[in-house]
Amino acid sequence: xxxxxxxxxxxxxSMLGRREMPENLWIKCPExxxxxxxxxxxxxxxxxPSSGYHMKISARDRLQHFFDNxxxxxxxxxxxxxDPLRFRDQKKYTDRLRENKAKTxxxxxxxxxxxxxEGMPIATCLHDFNFMGGSLGxxxxxxxxxxxxxxxxxxxxxxxxxxxxxxxxxxxILSLMQLPRTTxxxxxxxxxxxxxxxxxxxxxxxxxxxxxxxxxxIHIAEPGAVIGFAGARVIEQTIREKLPEGFQRSEYLLEHxxxxxxxxxxxxxxxxxxxxxxxxxxxxxxxxLPAPEPExxxxxxxxxxxxxxxxxxxx
Numbered sequence: 001x002x003x004x005x006x007x008x009x010x011x012x013x014s015m016l017g018r019r020e021m022p023e024n025l026w027i028k029c030p031e032x033x034x035x036x037x038x039x040x041x042x043x044x045x046x047x048x049p050s051s052g053y054h055m056k057i058s059a060r061d062r063l064q065h066f067f068d069n070x071x072x073x074x075x076x077x078x079x080x081x082x083d084p085l086r087f088r089d090q091k092k093y094t095d096r097l098r099e100n101k102a103k104t105x106x107x108x109x110x111x112x113x114x115x116x117x118e119g120m121p122i123a124t125c126l127h128d129f130n131f132m133g134g135s136l137g138x139x140x141x142x143x144x145x146x147x148x149x150x151x152x153x154x155x156x157x158x159x160x161x162x163x164x165x166x167x168x169x170x171x172x173i174l175s176l177m178q179l180p181r182t183t184x185x186x187x188x189x190x191x192x193x194x195x196x197x198x199x200x201x202x203x204x205x206x207x208x209x210x211x212x213x214x215x216x217x218i219h220i221a222e223p224g225a226v227i228g229f230a231g232a233r234v235i236e237q238t239i240r241e242k243l244p245e246g247f248q249r250s251e252y253l254l255e256h257x258x259x260x261x262x263x264x265x266x267x268x269x270x271x272x273x274x275x276x277x278x279x280x281x282x283x284x285x286x287x288x289l290p291a292p293e294p295e296x297x298x299x300x301x302x303x304x305x306x307x308x309x310x311x312x313x314x315x
Contacts, residue, residue: 034051066124123158190217
């Protein structure tokens with residue numbers, strides 16, 4: 001009788017058996033190399049707790065943290081022609097779209113939503129970088145225009161979160177045509193007297209930064225975000241000069257007047273709410289004050305009453 005086979009085998013199998021581990025269980029901080037548990041990172045709005053590095057965040061996660069109580073309504077994107085140029089590089093453009101839709105659960109790179117921010121009804125338009133780098137194509141352009149038109153119809157301010165590598169090359173000139181179309185939508189919003197706040201996240205480049213992303217009333221950037229038109233390497237090769245340290249980063253652009261403020265992701269909600277109240281000439285939010293403590297009862301002057309006769313006798 002083999003005692004290992006008959007008695008210990010189940011235990012050995014449970015100890016030595018192969019267990020499947022999720023690939024994203026631990027995430028490495030790009031700045032410090034620290035490994036962060038993905039649940040801790042998600043609970044911290046995808047900001048590394050120790051270094052403060054702002055990682056990319058999906059549109060759904062951002063909406064969940066941005067709106068009051070995480071309650072919002074997502075608008076349906078308009079239907080547009082798919083692959084009008086019948087483009088193909090290493091694979092068909094239609095196959096790329098199908099893969100990204102399955103990966104993200106989105107129709108395209110733009111998500112429009114309605115909700116409230118500290119009690120104020122607002123409209124939002126968000127890029128999701130997970131969908132083909134947040135690139136701007138026909139579908140994204142149509143969705144942006146619809147988001148702005150909805151904001152005008154419902155008389156709500158617009159808050160746009162930009163995260164894009166630029167125009168979508170698979171759609172050629174048709175993607176570049178979205179730059180003037182979205183610019184017109186921004187102007188219509190401003191003509192309606194509604195505020196337009198842009199939050200520039202990492203990265204915001206190419207045609208997106210050359211159009212609606214840099215036309216806001218106020219531009220807010222997340223810390224360390226890359227913001228610009230052409231890449232730093234392309235610029236260096238063109239001008240044949242070494243670029244300054246931190247070129248195209250949020251902090252560099254703030255020093256040179258390209259953005260109005262750099263705000264930590266955790267502070268975006270109160271900051272944007274405060275700015276919208278100023279732009280819409282609404283009174284500041286009054287924080288709920290603690291209930292006043294009951295006044296202490298005045299003590300009766302017992303001692304004075306007892307000493308009063310003595311004073312009279314002495315006189």
